Amino acid sequence: MESNEATVKRTADQVDGLNVNTKAVGGDQDASSSHIGPATKRVKLDTPPQLSHDGVSKPPRERIKGVAMIKEEYLIVPPSRSETVVEDRPIDDDAAEGRTAPVPQDSRDSRGQGGGKRKKQKGQNKEREFGTFSDAVKLCNSVAWTNEFSPRPCKHGERCNALHDIRKYLKEGRRADLDTLSGGCPVFATYGRCTSGWRCLYVKSHMEEVTREDGRTELVLVEKEDAVKPADDDEMDAKPGVVNNVPPQVKLNLSRKKVVMEKSEEYIKWLAVDTELIRTHYHKQKGDEDEAKDYRAQYVEPPFKPSEKRKVYFGRETPVLAPLTTQGNLPFRRLCVELGAQVTYSEMALGLPILQGQKTDWTLMRAHESEVTPPRFNPSGPAPLGYDNSKDVKFGVQIAASAPWIAIKATEALTTYLPHLRLIDINCGCPIDMVFKSGAGSALLDAPAKLDRMIRGMNAVSGEVPITAKIRMGVKDDKLTAQKLVERLALGSQDMRDQLGAPGCAAVTLHGRTRQQRYTRAANWTYIAECAALIKQFNEKKDELTDTIREVEENTLPNGGKMYFVGNGDCYSHVDYLDHVDNAKVDSVMIARGAIIKPWIFEEIEKGQYLDKSASERLTYIEKFARYGMEAWGSDELGINYTRRFLLEFLSFFTRYVPIGLLEHLPPNLNERPEAFRGRDDLETLLSSSNYKDWIKISEMFLGPAPTSFNFQPKHKSNSYEIEAEG
Structure with missing residues (x-):
């Protein structure tokens, strides 16, 4: 198969010269100066009138709510007065922040009656099987990274069922x-x-x-003199350029409960007593004056105070990439950082598996070395007190927990074994049933006291x-x-504030939807703006509290008394981003689906203009993801098909992008569905395909043919997907 460069060149020749340069649309428009008023009532920018075939200008067609209007010359079906043909493309945006859960194969109906019919699977993000992909015959680890005549001792000895003959493995044990x-x-x-050693599917390179001197020929692995070694680990298969690698022995000790977390144990014991005192205080009878039931009289200080925290910063120049389950993997975050993302988060990890040493959740904590560089820092006002940008990094982690003891112990484990952490974020917004029903995620919104104790x-x-x-x-x-919860996170419980002080939450991110809405409605930026105004008042109120007789403990007031506030929801362009910062008055904006569909949104924000990326440029991003995936997961059979799986997940969003040059109206809207259209060339049409078979075809350009055992099941259901949908 030809290289990517040859593929792009051949495609370009077929379509009369593909323009590989970025086309800026809209010039250096200043979004902040173009809009006045709340974010939800912003003025929409329209493109200039089009020219008809006879050279006479004509106005764009009238905008239809919910429809991304396409210029007439790119429509598959010409528009008529009676109908607008919208692309029949199913959307499952819960996939952007969901977490799959295994479904028991012998699950019964909801009433638990044995022998009844199995309950039909419903809901979002059910477990999917991608098939198995491995070599035909396994190569033993004792020879996988060594030269032919220099194997390491095999711990299984004569009982080993794997191959030890490298030549036989290369000929029969794997594909060419x-x-x-x-x-x-x-x-x-x-x-x-x-x-990947001998398992690499490019090993000939x-x-x-x-x-040798005795006449024998030996197969040897080549290594350059300036080869880069792993950043945090000396294991043979540890990936260079990746940090936060936790040694296998640590995870094994966690699984065997051999790791003692002394600080957590001590604090949890105090917390149990304090929680009981609070429960007794709140449940005493009306008019009961018994001092033994009064919390303030029995309050005991915690065994130790929080350490002084490193200051963080969120500002106009630091757009944030949201924590995205499945989609927010290391290669994707690396691509976004390269395109201008200034803050990144791990995929959401569950607290209990972290404590149990499960490899899957600890793997989510890995970051690329580009994520441990300082974020861009150019504040428009005075620099935050005590903030040291040189010590800051981009990468933070997010965890979900259903009980305070899980969150506390998981936090100590993470800070003990991960050297590169910007912050730890507690997820209180995940709407997925598996997380909600366990008492974690958005269930914490109705349990503010529990969340207070967690933080x-x-x-x-x-x-x-x-x-x-x-x-x-x-x-x-x-x-x-959210408004009451934000007040509690900023100042603490109103009736316990004098005793306990503030919880110490350094920043709050508000997604402008409820759990019930999921993604069925537009994000409510008016409500986000109201909460942002409250945050400003609370930050000012903290200054007043420090003037009282009982001064608030300094270590309970992060960032010098300032709690940052970040908005989240439906950000799809630099116009949206700057509008929210200027009019909703948030410190920064967290971008989720907009970044998966259009990773260069961070570049647009930095430059302040639309970027009409050509099809060849977008194909280059796909190639980079493939390369970064092989660097992260390996270039062997297993690593390449892991990369393929996550690349296809990425393409399920990436192919939803509608090129700016095809739109009748600007700015584009994240929730609008396009009319059925064809691209400006064949490659652009292919990259806009909603058929998963085309996604596999794109992946094969860089990862080779998919094995017959590989089974990619899209999250959507439509006539073009001849398989059962996930939600």
Whole structure:
């Protein structure tokens, strides 16, 4: 198969010269000066009138709510007065922040009656099987990274069922080398050594057959003199350029409960007593004057105070990439950082599996070395007191927990074993049933006292790492609780404030939807703006509290008494971003689906203009994801098909992008569905396909043919997907 460069060139020749340069649309428009008033009532920008075939200008067609209007020359079906043909494309945006859960194969109906019919699977993000992808015959680890005549001792000895003959393995144990990416191993090309060893499907690019003095020929692995070694680990298969690698022995000790977290244990014991005192205080009978039931009279200070926290900063120049389950993997975050993302988060990890040492959740904590560089810092006002940008990093982690003891212990484990952390964020917004029903995620919105205890305990054991929270407006549409919750996170419980002080939450991110809404409505930026105004008042109120007789403990007031506030929801362009910062008055904006569909949104924000990316440029981003995936997961059979799986998940969003040059109206809207259209060339049409078979075809351009055992099941259901949908 030809290389990507040859593929793009051939495609370009077929379509009369593909323009690979970025086309700026809209010039250097200043969004802040173009809009006055609340974010939800912003003025929409329209493109200039089009020219008809006879050269006479004509106005754009009238905008239809919910429809991304396409210029007439790109429509598959010409528009008529009676109908607008909208692309029949199913959307499952819960996939952006969901977490899959295993469904028991023998699950019964909801009433638990044995022998009844199995309950039909419903809901979002059910477990999917991607098939198995491995070599035909396994190669033993004792020879996987060594030269042919220099194997390591095999711990299984004669009982080992794996191959020890490298030549036989290369001939019969796996498929032939791939010829994509010019036949060169991307890991070896970048780092001078390949971590997959003989299992690499590009091994011919970094192996030699050497003739020894005795006349024998030996197969040897080549390594460059300037080869990059792993950042945090000396394991043979550890990936270079990746940090926060936790040694296997640590995870094994956690699984065997051999890791003692002394600070957490001590704090949790105090917390149990304090929680009982609070329960007794709140449940005493009306008129009961018994001092034994009065919380203030019995209050005991915690065993230790939180350590002084490292200051964090969120500003206009620091757009934030949201924590995205499945989609927010290391290669995708690396791509976004390269395109201008200034703050990143891990995929959401569950607290209990972290404590149990489960490999899958600890793997989510890994970051690329580009994520541990300082974010851009150019504040328009005075620099925040005590903030040191040189010590800041981009990467933070997010966890979900259903009980304070889980959150507290998980926090101590993370801060103990992960050297590169900006902050730890507690998820209070995940709407997925598995998380909600366990008492975690958005269930915490209706349990403010529990969340308060979580954040206080996490602060107590996190060392210098700040603690933040991500919330939604509420659980139900008719009961919005975010404003009261924000006040509690900023100042503490009203009746316990004098005794306990502030919880110490360094920042709050508010997603402008309820759990009930999921993604069925537009984000409510008016409500976000109201909460942002409250935050400003609370930050000012903290200054007043410090003037009282009982001064608030300084270590309970992060960032010098300032709690940052970040908005989240439906940000799809630099116009949206700057509008929210200027009019909703948030410190920064967290971008989720907009970044998956259009990763260069961070570049648009930095430059302040629309960027009409050509099809070849977008194909280059796909190639980068493929390369970064092989660097993160390996260039062997397993690593390449892991990369393929996550690339296809990425493409399920990425192909939803409608090129700016095809739109009748600006700015584009994240929730608008396009009319059925064709691209400006064949490649652009392919990159806009909603058929998962085309996504697989795109992946094969860089990852080679998909194995027959590989089974990609899209999250959507439509006539073009001849399989069962997920939600």
